[in-house]
Amino acid sequence: xSYDKLKKxxxxxxxxxxxxxxxxxxxxxxxxxxxxxxxxxxxxDAGLKKxxxxxxxxxxxxxxxxxxxxxxxxxxxxxxxxxxxxLSQESYCPRHHFVxxxxxxxxxxxxxxxxIYADNGFSGNRTFxxxxxxxxxxxxxxxxxxxxxxxxxxxxxxxxxHEFNTGPDTWKEIAVSQRKWAMxxxxxxMNQKPLTYEEYLNADYxxxxxxxxxxxLISDGGRACIVTSVERAKDLxxxxxxxxxxxxANPSIDIHxxxxxxxxxxxxxxxxxxxxxxxxxxNEIDACEIYDCFTYTVxxxxxxxxxxxxxxxxxxxxxxxxxPGGKLxxxxxxxxxxxxxxxxxxPITEAVMQLMGRCGQRQLGMAVGNxxxxxILCSDNGGVLQTHATIxxxxx
Amino acid sequence: xxxxxxxxxADTAFFWEATKNKQLKFQKCxxxxxxxxxASIACPQCHSLNFEYVISKGIGKIYSFVVYKVAFHKxxxxxxxxxxxxxxxxxxxxxxxxxxxxxxxxLRCDMPxxxxxxxxxxxxxxxxxxxx
Numbered sequence: 001x002s003y004d005k006l007k008k009x010x011x012x013x014x015x016x017x018x019x020x021x022x023x024x025x026x027x028x029x030x031x032x033x034x035x036x037x038x039x040x041x042x043x044x045d046a047g048l049k050k051x052x053x054x055x056x057x058x059x060x061x062x063x064x065x066x067x068x069x070x071x072x073x074x075x076x077x078x079x080x081x082x083x084x085x086x087l088s089q090e091s092y093c094p095r096h097h098f099v100x101x102x103x104x105x106x107x108x109x110x111x112x113x114x115x116i117y118a119d120n121g122f123s124g125n126r127t128f129x130x131x132x133x134x135x136x137x138x139x140x141x142x143x144x145x146x147x148x149x150x151x152x153x154x155x156x157x158x159x160x161x162h163e164f165n166t167g168p169d170t171w172k173e174i175a176v177s178q179r180k181w182a183m184x185x186x187x188x189x190m191n192q193k194p195l196t197y198e199e200y201l202n203a204d205y206x207x208x209x210x211x212x213x214x215x216x217l218i219s220d221g222g223r224a225c226i227v228t229s230v231e232r233a234k235d236l237x238x239x240x241x242x243x244x245x246x247x248x249a250n251p252s253i254d255i256h257x258x259x260x261x262x263x264x265x266x267x268x269x270x271x272x273x274x275x276x277x278x279x280x281x282x283n284e285i286d287a288c289e290i291y292d293c294f295t296y297t298v299x300x301x302x303x304x305x306x307x308x309x310x311x312x313x314x315x316x317x318x319x320x321x322x323x324p325g326g327k328l329x330x331x332x333x334x335x336x337x338x339x340x341x342x343x344x345x346x347p348i349t350e351a352v353m354q355l356m357g358r359c360g361q362r363q364l365g366m367a368v369g370n371x372x373x374x375x376i377l378c379s380d381n382g383g384v385l386q387t388h389a390t391i392x393x394x395x396x
Numbered sequence: 397x398x399x400x401x402x403x404x405x406a407d408t409a410f411f412w413e414a415t416k417n418k419q420l421k422f423q424k425c426x427x428x429x430x431x432x433x434x435a436s437i438a439c440p441q442c443h444s445l446n447f448e449y450v451i452s453k454g455i456g457k458i459y460s461f462v463v464y465k466v467a468f469h470k471x472x473x474x475x476x477x478x479x480x481x482x483x484x485x486x487x488x489x490x491x492x493x494x495x496x497x498x499x500x501x502x503l504r505c506d507m508p509x510x511x512x513x514x515x516x517x518x519x520x521x522x523x524x525x526x527x528x
Contacts, residue, residue, distance in 0.1 A: 139403060140402055140403055140408070140492075141492060142400040142469075143400050143402060143516075144480050144492055144493055144494045144523075145468075145469075145472040145475060145478055145480060145494070146480045147469060148468075151462055151464065151480055154462040155460045155461070155482060156460070158460045158462055158505065159459065159460035159505060161505075162460070162504070162505035162506070163505075205465045206465060206466045207462050207463065207464050207465065207466070208462060208477075209462070254434075256482050256490060256492045257433070257489075257490050261460075
């Protein structure tokens with residue numbers, strides 16, 4: 001299938017406001033409260049009125065914690081005091097939320113779409129294997145002591161070790177470089193916690209071949225952003241960051257049956273679609289914000305994007321190539337591994353902030369020894385490599 | 397590790413019934429011959445609803461495996477460390493299981509394995525050990 005029709009969408013839509021909340025460990029807060037605060041802050045940041053918001057897209061919350069009600073879009077809209085034309089809540093995360101937002105804007109259903117993700121996962125002890133705390137088994141995976149994401153991604157990583165000789169020597173580079181970025185980001189959970197190769201390699205495995213340092217953080221907090229047309233963005237206060245290219249692919253097969261877990265994953269197809277729309281090549285990318293639920297996810301994503309050949313990640317990531325001052329900055333907020341976990345909104349909002357020039361000490365440019373970025377490549381991934389999106393953002 | 401018991405559904409009842417006789421039973425498409433797992437009403441390859449059952453020989457290889465070093469549930473605390481694996485059976489299907497009776501540090505992907513059965517009330521749970 002040709003995606004040439006998407007070319008007319010190139011640089012037509014923009015992300016015009018970002019909403020942050022306190023993040024990391026923030027006790028005594030409901031997930032709903034983070035949704036509302038992130039939404040308010042995004043509206044404020046864009047310089048819009050709440051009445052302008054006519055589309056609201058929220059993540060399908062993991063099961064609510066701490067005896068709270070589900071934070072549905074109804075509740076969130078009510079608490080924001082808005083009555084949007086379109087409400088949506090689904091599980092395909094920001095990667096699909098942006099496709100949906102662009103579609104709604106292009107078709108004319110909406111003018112300003114607000115996208116929010118929030119959770120109180122840290123204080124609520126979310127394990128991402130929440131079934132495991134459930135007293136009764138819900139599926140036959142339990143029979144084998146198999147409890148979810150960490151083990152499933154570790155299965156993918158192990159097969160990759162076998163097929164193209166990757167492993168902890170590659171992943172330690174990713175973990176350490178991202179930690180260096182986090183140390184420049186005052187709101188990163190790991191801002192005060194330097195990490196050395198030795199500490200990484202001496203850490204215990206949780207599910208071999210993964211250590212805890214290979215896995216994303218679990219965070220309290222929320223993140224939001226607003227999508228509108230570039231035409232409307234011209235009347236707003238922030239520098240314009242446009243969506244230059246976007247692509248999505250959903251190989252969908254469960255990890256236990258999938259054979260694409262060592263690549264090419266959905267990253268390949270999604271990126272071909274996004275780069276086709278943007279009409280650029282990898283050479284024009286100034287920095288990357290790659291969805292990093294695990295270190296291996298960064299490796300396989302960038303490998304499938306074509307930055308290096310299978311197994312060459314170890315050389316690619318070494319010597320701080322992706323760290324502050326490196327040739328290709330990756331995950332400049334610290335990412336999901338070292339900043340905070342807000343699904344695909346952690347990478348995407350960081351790209352927007354970098355392109356707007358609002359990143360303080362970690363701002364890409366002369367100060368950290370990198371080029372001031374014009375084009376940033378973002379990714380989002382979900383399930384166990386079952387779904388992927390590539391989003392290329394550009395400073396106008 | 398048999399604190400948990402099989403949870404047969406309308407789709408998987410045939411599979412668990414067969415384990416009572418220590419048989420690994422799968423659906424094979426009558427039209428294209430594809431042996432499928434998980435169980436489903438239709439063949440994901442050709443959409444045919446016609447199928448017959450096949451009994452796997454229980455022989456295959458380790459597609460991938462991990463070693464749990466942390467108990468994500470109290471029921472598995474005494475089993476640590478244990479190996480969770482994707483086993484690729486000779487007939488085609490890939491199933492989740494454990495590799496037992498082994499030193500996890502000696503395991504590698506693609507090693508040959510064979511089924512061994514663990515009792516769980518009226519059912520038997522298919523697990524695997526190295527097959528040399």
